[in-house]
Amino acid sequence: MSRYAILEQIKQLDPVKDHHRIIYLAGAYETPWLTTRALEFALFRTYAVPSIAKLLDQTGQFYHHGQRRYDDTAILIAEITEHGYDSERGRAALRRMNQMHGRYRISNDDFLYVLSTFIFEPLRWTSRFGWRQPIQVEKEAMYYFWREVGKRMNIKNIPPSYEAFEQFNIAYEQANFCYSDASHRVAEATIQVFLSWYPAPLRPLIREAIYALMDDPLRWAFGFPKPATVMRIMAEGTLKLYGKTIRWMPARKTPYLYTQHHRHRSYPTGYQLEKLGVDHR
Template identity: 50%
Template sequence: MGHYDIARKIEEMDPERDAVAICHLLAGYEFPWDITRALEIALLRTFCVPSIAQLLDHTGEFQHHTQKRYDDTGVIVSELFKWGYEHPRGQGFLQRMNAIHGRYPIGNSDYLYVLSTFIYEPVRWCDRFGWRPLSDLEKQAMYHFWVAVGQRMGITDIPDSYGAFEQYNQTYEQQHFAYAAANQRVAGATRAMLLGWFPMGLRSLANQAIPALLDAPLLNALGWQPAPASLTQLLENGLKVRSRFLRKLPPRSLPDFFADQSIRSYPQGYGLNDIGPPSLLADLNSIDQKEHS
């Protein structure tokens, strides 16, 4: 099997009709590591919007249950990429997410912005550091996939094209990115979680490296200092070397989804009823049982 066989297969698909199948191939076979990293940056970008960060700060989930909040997001996104939003399993996790979000006063414009980051951050990362850039067809498929998810979340006024939604994403950031103490608290808890993944001897270097690939508006809104220029250059060069190396490897024969890995919050595995803030799990599980009885 040639390294570009999956890419060629995707180019024969329809970006709207086959959006689930295309995103399954992108997230599971072509770019699993890259899309995970891109969505971590997407998460940080949402903290740059004070209305979003203040809600997250108020719930305390990112301060007290940081790893679980991160893992739950990863699980839901991974399950959607793996199964799609029309499969019963995908539907179950999407309904679970809606039940969680339904407990909080989230504005439609904030929902729209967060949804847009799930499209454009992976596109930007893969264009910058992927072993190949995403094709126009693949970008359209990402747009149609997340628009369909957004519609099932009840989000309204979703821009009607890839370019229009990208413009919304950029304009929203220009208008709403601003420093707030809540931004820094929520982002700081997430940064501490990420550092906890490294051996003690590497944490100081990792702490300097975390801001290295982040742009100035994001850093300013979080109150973070930029990484040393030499470290930024080293990381960028390392990622580019990685992309050249990956081009020489055979393609994956088995998918690699976040949900298939050993997850820190769920070392014994997880079920649908495990997903959600600890403070809401009893209520959510009670609702689920009533709906299925």
């Protein structure tokens, strides 16, 4: 299959009517590994908002069940993106998310911001490190897909267009990113989860690479040190090389589905959607 075959399919689709099909093709065939990393960083990024970090800090989940917290969130998002928000599994995942969120007082603006990161972080990562640039159809499809998810989460005042939501995302970070002890603790706990995936001798290097992939406002909000210039060049260069390498490889013939192909460390024998989440710890 031609490297550009999936892209040609995407170009023929309507971002309003076919938004799930578009993000499925892009995420499962075009950029599966990069999309997963971008969504990890999207959630990580939200911890720079003190009100979000304070709530997560108070639950204690990141300190006692960090890997499970990661797995639960990643699985729920993947169930929605892979199966669609109106599929049986997608509805079950949304129901579970709404049940968990309903236990806490979360502002609508914080909900909006988190929702926006699921649109813009994957697109930004693909733009920086992907084997090709996202096209306008994909950008609009991301907006329409996550707008529908937001409606099903009872999120109000979702901006009326991709451009308006991007402006909200940027303005919200500028107004709300600042250092807090809670942000530092939650971010550090999350980094500990990431580091646990690698052999101990590599962990200091991985930590520096994580710092290097943060922009300055994010790093300042977490209170992390400035990485060496050489580390930033190496980290970004490695990801850019990955994208260039993928460009010359054959296109995937089968989809990579996170729910089926990823090894979920917390659930080696499988998981039940209704049992994911903090009230089952």
